[in-house]
Amino acid sequence: MTVRRPWRLGLRFVALGYLALLLLIPVGVVFYRTFEHGFGAVWDSVSTPAAVSAFWLTIEVTAIAVPLNTIFGIVMALALARGRFPGKGLLNAAIDLPFAISPIVIGLSLVLVYGTTGWFGQDLANAGIHVIFSVPGIVLATIFVSLPFVVREVTPVLREVGNEQEQAAATLGANGWQTFWRITLPAIRWGVAYGVVLSVARAIGEFGAVSVVSGRIAGETQTLTLLVDNRYGNFDIAGAYSAATLLALIALVTLLAMTVIRPRREENE
Amino acid sequence: MIAATNITKRFGDFVALDDVSLEVPDGSLTALLGPSGSGKSTLLRIIGGLEAPDAGQVLINDRDATTTSPQRRGIGFVFQHYAAFKHMTVRDNVAFGLKVRKQPKARIKERVDELLGIVGLAGYAERYPSQLSGGQRQRMALARALAVEPEVLLLDEPFGALDARVRTELREWLRRLHEEVHVTTLLVTHDQEEAMSIADHIAVMDHGRIEQVGAPRDLYDQPANPFVMSFLGPVSKLGSKLVRPHDISLSQIAVEGAAQAMVSRIVHLGFEVRVDLMLAEGEAVEVQLTRHEADELELHVDDIVWLRSAGAPALSA
Numbered sequence: 280m281t282v283r284r285p286w287r288l289g290l291r292f293v294a295l296g297y298l299a300l301l302l303l304i305p306v307g308v309v310f311y312r313t314f315e316h317g318f319g320a321v322w323d324s325v326s327t328p329a330a331v332s333a334f335w336l337t338i339e340v341t342a343i344a345v346p347l348n349t350i351f352g353i354v355m356a357l358a359l360a361r362g363r364f365p366g367k368g369l370l371n372a373a374i375d376l377p378f379a380i381s382p383i384v385i386g387l388s389l390v391l392v393y394g395t396t397g398w399f400g401q402d403l404a405n406a407g408i409h410v411i412f413s414v415p416g417i418v419l420a421t422i423f424v425s426l427p428f429v430v431r432e433v434t435p436v437l438r439e440v441g442n443e444q445e446q447a448a449a450t451l452g453a454n455g456w457q458t459f460w461r462i463t464l465p466a467i468r469w470g471v472a473y474g475v476v477l478s479v480a481r482a483i484g485e486f487g488a489v490s491v492v493s494g495r496i497a498g499e500t501q502t503l504t505l506l507v508d509n510r511y512g513n514f515d516i517a518g519a520y521s522a523a524t525l526l527a528l529i530a531l532v533t534l535l536a537m538t539v540i541r542p543r544r545e546e547n548e
Numbered sequence: 549m550i551a552a553t554n555i556t557k558r559f560g561d562f563v564a565l566d567d568v569s570l571e572v573p574d575g576s577l578t579a580l581l582g583p584s585g586s587g588k589s590t591l592l593r594i595i596g597g598l599e600a601p602d603a604g605q606v607l608i609n610d611r612d613a614t615t616t617s618p619q620r621r622g623i624g625f626v627f628q629h630y631a632a633f634k635h636m637t638v639r640d641n642v643a644f645g646l647k648v649r650k651q652p653k654a655r656i657k658e659r660v661d662e663l664l665g666i667v668g669l670a671g672y673a674e675r676y677p678s679q680l681s682g683g684q685r686q687r688m689a690l691a692r693a694l695a696v697e698p699e700v701l702l703l704d705e706p707f708g709a710l711d712a713r714v715r716t717e718l719r720e721w722l723r724r725l726h727e728e729v730h731v732t733t734l735l736v737t738h739d740q741e742e743a744m745s746i747a748d749h750i751a752v753m754d755h756g757r758i759e760q761v762g763a764p765r766d767l768y769d770q771p772a773n774p775f776v777m778s779f780l781g782p783v784s785k786l787g788s789k790l791v792r793p794h795d796i797s798l799s800q801i802a803v804e805g806a807a808q809a810m811v812s813r814i815v816h817l818g819f820e821v822r823v824d825l826m827l828a829e830g831e832a833v834e835v836q837l838t839r840h841e842a843d844e845l846e847l848h849v850d851d852i853v854w855l856r857s858a859g860a861p862a863l864s865a
Contacts, residue, residue: 444631446625448648449619450624450625452619452620453619453645454619454648461648
């Protein structure tokens with residue numbers, strides 16, 4: 280289809296304008312407001328004990344949730360793409376539940392199950408394990424909300440790659456484990472990487488579910504998003520912007536890391 | 549030797565293989581020839597362990613391999629679409645089977661270099677499959693399969709994805725390679741010319757059954773039934789008989805027992821001349837003549853001629 284030049288330019292303008300209004304300008308303003316009063320002020324506000332604790336808590340939670348979801352995601356994607364078993368359709372639909380349910384509902388449901396008045400919260404508490412208003416609860420909530428990303432990125436890649444290479448590896452004497460590490464994983468690595476990046480972004484940015492289960496104890500169960508909300512609520516606007524910028528920077532580092540390792544792909548394949 | 553006995557395989561209601569038995573003699577190059585859906589690839593995949601039969605037994609060199617995983621069957625398998633490991637260089641592709649067998653590095657390098665030489669890819673070791681042509685990829689896949697010194701080599705339409713010229717080239721090359729390496733080989737193809745030109749034995753398949761097994765020439769000259777006859781080459785129907793078009797002789801004088809026909813079209817194909825005729829009953833017959841024979845007859849369109857089968861085999865239709 281050919282589109283006449285004025286139309287093409289017009290469409291381009293609308294697309295870029297839309298992107299700018301919704302994305303670039305708001306994010307740009309956050310950065311601008313953050314550094315409005317100089318770098319020193321920003322540093323002071325992100326190096327308070329509460330901010331440092333929130334930063335490390337966010338990193339810790341992400342470092343637990345994302346690897347677990349990655350392993351789960353790859354196994355589940357293999358099952359969905361290669362397996363033949365009853366209930367596959369149901370499982371496939373269930374994977375998307377975290378996308379369909381509002382995070383705040385996820386948080387509340389975790390409280391219902393693991394809270395002190397919940398199904399087995401009391402038993403866990405007796406055993407000395409506190410889930411709700413504690414780090415395990417935050418990890419659970421984060422795992423829940425970022426569950427589908429790796430599965431959803433890897434399943435179509437597995438389908439597209441097909442299983443001939445795996446069959447060839449088997450006829451050449453490779454066992455299942457060797458085939459997975461040497462053939463399957465390299466073939467899906469970009470799908471996995473993309474799923475991981477999305478999971479990381481979702482994990483560090485999660486607010487709703489975490490806000491319900493964490494108890495928001497500064498220095499203990501306050502993640503970066505909760506810190507931003509807390510400062511914003513207390514009219515510490517500059518502090519909120521600084522924390523928000525820190526949050527955005529973590530996400531940017533993840534994206535950059537991916538972009539840096541990515542170009543090798545086009546060369547080789 | 550490969551021996552598959554009484555193999556049956558169903559996919560849902562579809563019977564892919566119906567009580568099929570096949571023997572592939574030691575050191576031979578046998579072709580499984582048949583139209584698509586005849587079950588030939590399924591039989592090959594069952595022999596290779598990539599598919600499990602519903603019933604029957606597979607023996608590879610007298611060992612029962614029916615339930616053995618492909619990993620332990622001692623086979624080399626070549627796929628129609630190469631199944632190249634895209635993220636590995638040609639060298640790593642060919643070395644794969646040796647690496648998973650934990651062979652010493654120096655030994656692997658030596659063997660890979662030797663194989664790349666045999667398949668004519670010596671200068672391509674550090675390339676990726678995407679940088680090779682289809683024919684080169686398939687030669688790489690062959691080297692990869694041969695690297696582990698398989699007891700039998702199984703090829704699933706190995707030249708099916710290549711263009712006609714490369715296909716013919718690779719066919720000749722495979723025949724020569726087989727004469728050098730002598731590994732028992734079973735090749736699946738739907739192309740009768742391919743099967744006739746490289747195989748010592750051909751098993752013709754149709755509808756999940758083996759119709760006939762034999763040397764190419766025997767199948768061509770003594771086909772067991774009309775299907776085999778028509779699958780291996782062109783056929784013309786003369787009265788109630790099926791005859792090869794080159795086994796029909798023409799004469800311009802009435803002959804006892806010959807059928808009268810009118811020339812409807814003459815096509816000159818270099819050495820061969822193809823004559824389309826119309827029998828008195830209104831049926832079309834095709835006849836192949838050499839250029840020399842056609843010249844002697846001085847045929848013209850609308851001439852009346854007499855046809856009869858020239859001795860050679862004819863089947864009742």
